[in-house]
Amino acid sequence: MSTVSAPRAAHPYVAALLAGFEPPKGDLAWLRERRARALERANALTVPTTRDEEWRFTDITPLTRINFQCATGASRLALGDIAPFAAAEAETRLVFVDGVFAPQLSAAAGLPEGITVTNLAAALAAYGAAIEPHLARHLALDNDVFAAINTSHLQDGAFVRIAKNRKCPAPVQLMFVSTRPQTVSYPRCLVVAEAGAECKLIEQYVGLPDIVYFSNSTTEVVVGQGARVQHVRLQQEAPGAFHIASCAVALDRDARYTLQAVTLGARVSRQDVRVLQRGEGVEAQLDGLTLIDGRQLADTHTVMDHAVPNGKCRQLNKCIVGGAAHAVFSGKVIVRQGAQSTDSAQQSRNLLLSARAHVDTKPQLEIFADDVKCAHGATVGRLDPEQEFYLRSRGLSAGAARNLLTYAFGAEVIDRIPVPSLVEELEKTVMARTQKAETE
Amino acid sequence: MIRPGAKTLLEVHGLRARVGGVEILKGMELKVAAGEIHAVMGPNGSGKSTFAKALAGHPAYEITGGTAFFDGKNIFEMAPEQRAATGLFLGFQYPVEIPGVSNSAFLRLAYNTVQSQRGRDELDPLEFDDYVREKMKLLDMDASFLDRSVNEGFSGGEKKRNEILQMALLEPRLAILDETDSGLDIDALRVVANGINRLSTADNALVLVTHYQRMLNYIVPDYVHVMEGGRIIRTGGKALAEELEARGYEWVRAA
Numbered sequence: 001m002s003t004v005s006a007p008r009a010a011h012p013y014v015a016a017l018l019a020g021f022e023p024p025k026g027d028l029a030w031l032r033e034r035r036a037r038a039l040e041r042a043n044a045l046t047v048p049t050t051r052d053e054e055w056r057f058t059d060i061t062p063l064t065r066i067n068f069q070c071a072t073g074a075s076r077l078a079l080g081d082i083a084p085f086a087a088a089e090a091e092t093r094l095v096f097v098d099g100v101f102a103p104q105l106s107a108a109a110g111l112p113e114g115i116t117v118t119n120l121a122a123a124l125a126a127y128g129a130a131i132e133p134h135l136a137r138h139l140a141l142d143n144d145v146f147a148a149i150n151t152s153h154l155q156d157g158a159f160v161r162i163a164k165n166r167k168c169p170a171p172v173q174l175m176f177v178s179t180r181p182q183t184v185s186y187p188r189c190l191v192v193a194e195a196g197a198e199c200k201l202i203e204q205y206v207g208l209p210d211i212v213y214f215s216n217s218t219t220e221v222v223v224g225q226g227a228r229v230q231h232v233r234l235q236q237e238a239p240g241a242f243h244i245a246s247c248a249v250a251l252d253r254d255a256r257y258t259l260q261a262v263t264l265g266a267r268v269s270r271q272d273v274r275v276l277q278r279g280e281g282v283e284a285q286l287d288g289l290t291l292i293d294g295r296q297l298a299d300t301h302t303v304m305d306h307a308v309p310n311g312k313c314r315q316l317n318k319c320i321v322g323g324a325a326h327a328v329f330s331g332k333v334i335v336r337q338g339a340q341s342t343d344s345a346q347q348s349r350n351l352l353l354s355a356r357a358h359v360d361t362k363p364q365l366e367i368f369a370d371d372v373k374c375a376h377g378a379t380v381g382r383l384d385p386e387q388e389f390y391l392r393s394r395g396l397s398a399g400a401a402r403n404l405l406t407y408a409f410g411a412e413v414i415d416r417i418p419v420p421s422l423v424e425e426l427e428k429t430v431m432a433r434t435q436k437a438e439t440e
Numbered sequence: 441m442i443r444p445g446a447k448t449l450l451e452v453h454g455l456r457a458r459v460g461g462v463e464i465l466k467g468m469e470l471k472v473a474a475g476e477i478h479a480v481m482g483p484n485g486s487g488k489s490t491f492a493k494a495l496a497g498h499p500a501y502e503i504t505g506g507t508a509f510f511d512g513k514n515i516f517e518m519a520p521e522q523r524a525a526t527g528l529f530l531g532f533q534y535p536v537e538i539p540g541v542s543n544s545a546f547l548r549l550a551y552n553t554v555q556s557q558r559g560r561d562e563l564d565p566l567e568f569d570d571y572v573r574e575k576m577k578l579l580d581m582d583a584s585f586l587d588r589s590v591n592e593g594f595s596g597g598e599k600k601r602n603e604i605l606q607m608a609l610l611e612p613r614l615a616i617l618d619e620t621d622s623g624l625d626i627d628a629l630r631v632v633a634n635g636i637n638r639l640s641t642a643d644n645a646l647v648l649v650t651h652y653q654r655m656l657n658y659i660v661p662d663y664v665h666v667m668e669g670g671r672i673i674r675t676g677g678k679a680l681a682e683e684l685e686a687r688g689y690e691w692v693r694a695a
Contacts, residue, residue: 385499386536387538389497389498389499389520389536390536390538391538391546392519392520392521392524393496393497393520393521393523393524393529393532394524394546394550394554395521395524395525395550395553395554395557395610396521396549396550396553397519397521397553398519398521400549400553404538404541404546404549405538405541407540408539408540408541412539412540
C-alpha cells in the first residue's frame, strides 16, 4: 500500500478492490494527496445495496460475488481488433486496454495547435497547470464509493484539452477495451474545453465477448465560458461484464453541452451523470437510449443541477427492454435557490418488448426557486397493436412491422448523435436487437 | 361496372365476428366481381367498420362463423400481410400515426414488400421517389408529405389522401375504403374521389363503406347495400343511396 495510512475499509469488498494497488513513484504531490483522499473516502463508504435510495432498483450482488483482480500486463490486441469500433470520422483516438494506455493502438498525431489529446500520465509534465484544477475535482467522491475507488487507483487516463477559442476539427474517440477475464479496470477521462472552444467527443466502452470483467470508470468534462461540447457515450461492454461509471460535467457561463448516452452492453451496468450549471445562460441537452434484453440490468441516474439563473436543459431518456431485462432511469433536477428563470424539461419514455421486461422510472424535482419552468413526463408501454396492424395491412410481416416501430422509437435519440457513422451503426444494432427479441 | 361473366373477387357468406366478446357481424353476405363498385351503407353501430377490419385481418376481431374467399382463397387462413400481398386493401377510417418513420420510407417499404411478394421488381430509393411523386400528382399532394412521419400531424384530409396514395402504390384488386369521405371538405372530397375513380379498372373492384351518400355523387356505385344489426338488410342500385339520403335509415328498417 501507499505511504498514506488510511483506516481499514469498512466493507470487505471495497477492501479487496483497494488491496494490492501500488501508486507510481515520484508522483506530483497534489496527485498523491488527491488519491489518498479518495482512498480515505472509499474506506469510509460501503458497497451500496437496494436499501440505499439511490440504488433501490439495482441489485449489484452479482458483482460482489466475484473477486476481481487489478488488470496487469501489456495489451495483446492489434489494430485490427479495434477497427470495428473505430468511428470513421474520428481522426484522433486514444485506446486503453484493461485500463492501460495503448499508444500502438491510438492515433493522436497531427493535431492543430491548442488541441491536446493524450494520456494523462504523459500530459502531467507539460499540462499540469491545466489538469490540476480539474482532475478528481468534479466527481462526487464523498458519497460515490465506485468513483472513490477509481480515483484511489488514479495513475493514467485520457486527457483532452481544447484551448481557448479553438475548434477540434474532427470527433475525438476515447476507447476503453477490456480483454482479461476476472479483472477490474479503472478508465478515466478528463476533458477540458476552455472558453469559446468546441469539440465532439466519443467515449466508448467495449470488451471481448466471452469474458466477465468489471469496468469502473470516471469521466470529468469541463465546458468553459461560451464553449461547446458534444459528448457521445457508448456502453457496449461484453454481455457478462459489469460496468459502473460516474460522469461529472461542469458548465460555465453560456456553455453548450449535449450528451447522447447509449447503453447496450453489460450484464449489470450503472451510469451516474451529474451536470452542474455553475455559470448563467447555459444550454444543456441530456439524451439517453438503453437497449437491453436477456437478463441485463441497466441503470441510468442523472442529476441536472441548476445552481445559477437562466439555465436551460432538455432531457430525453428512452429504454427499449426485451427478454427478462430490467432498466432503471432516475432523473433528478435540482433548481437551487436564486436559480431564477430556469427552464428544464425531462421526458422518460420506455418500451417493453416482452412480458417479463421491466422498467423503473423515477423523476425527481427539487426546486428552491420560484420563477422556473420545470416539466417532466414518463411513459411505459408496449408496441401499439394498431400501429402494428396498420403496417401489416400494407404488406409488412409482423416481424418487420415490430422492427420498424422499435427502430422508430430508438431513432429519436440515435438521430441526435452528431457522428453519422455511429448513427448508421446504432440503427443497425437496434434493428438486429428487435429481430432477436422477435425470435425469443 | 357490372359485366356478365366477370371474375368473382370476393365472396363472403354467413360471416359472423365479434370484438371484445360482443357479436357484431351476424351473417354478412357479399359477393363482389371484378369491375364492380359496391357501397356498404348503414347507421352507426350497424357493423360496417367491423366488416372492413375483419376482412383485412385486424387481430381484435374474432371470426366466429361463415366464410370469406378472395380470388378463391380462404382469407381467414391468411395473415393481414398475406391478404395485402394477394391484393386486398383496407383504407382506414382513422389512419394510424407512426412518429419516427418517414412517410417515404414507409411507402417504399410497403411497396417493395408487396412487389416482391408478387414476384415483381423492387425499386431503389431514387426510382421509388420518381414513382411516388407521379402517383402523388393524382391526389394533388405536396412533396413535403414524403418527409413527414407517417400520418403524424396530418389533417383529416391529408390522412385520407395518404391512404389513397397507398392504394395507388399497392394496386390492390379489391379496395375496401372505410369512411374515406369523413373528415374531407368538399374540394378534398372531389380530389380524393377523382383519384379513386382513376384507379378503378375492369380488373379491380371497390367496396366503399360510408355513412353518407355524398361520396357516391362522385364515385357511382353499381350496388348499394344497407347494413343493420351486423348484416345486409337491403340491396339496390344507386337510387337506393339517394332514397336513404332523403328518407333516413329509419325508412329501410320500417320497410
